[in-house]
Amino acid sequence: MTDEELVRALYREHAAPLLRYVLHLTSGDRQRAEDIVQETFLRAWSAVDRFEGRSSPHTWLYRIATNACLDELERRALSAA
Numbered sequence: 001m002t003d004e005e006l007v008r009a010l011y012r013e014h015a016a017p018l019l020r021y022v023l024h025l026t027s028g029d030r031q032r033a034e035d036i037v038q039e040t041f042l043r044a045w046s047a048v049d050r051f052e053g054r055s056s057p058h059t060w061l062y063r064i065a066t067n068a069c070l071d072e073l074e075r076r077a078l079s080a081a
Helices: 003-025 030-051 057-080
Strands: none
Touching: 003 030, 003 057, 030 057
């Protein structure tokens, strides 16, 4: 399976539940949640060679999404300061 095929398969399986998770983290802000999920899969695409099955895809993607949320919150805090 190529990297592209892997990421597409991960997207098909995990995008909807990941969006629900990120909606919770963003207090229901759908636009922010969709942006973060998109960022999650971009980060996954760029790091797919480091995944190598070390953890479950679920755990890996949710960690990326959580980090993307934290990064977005930090950017918001810095721009508000």
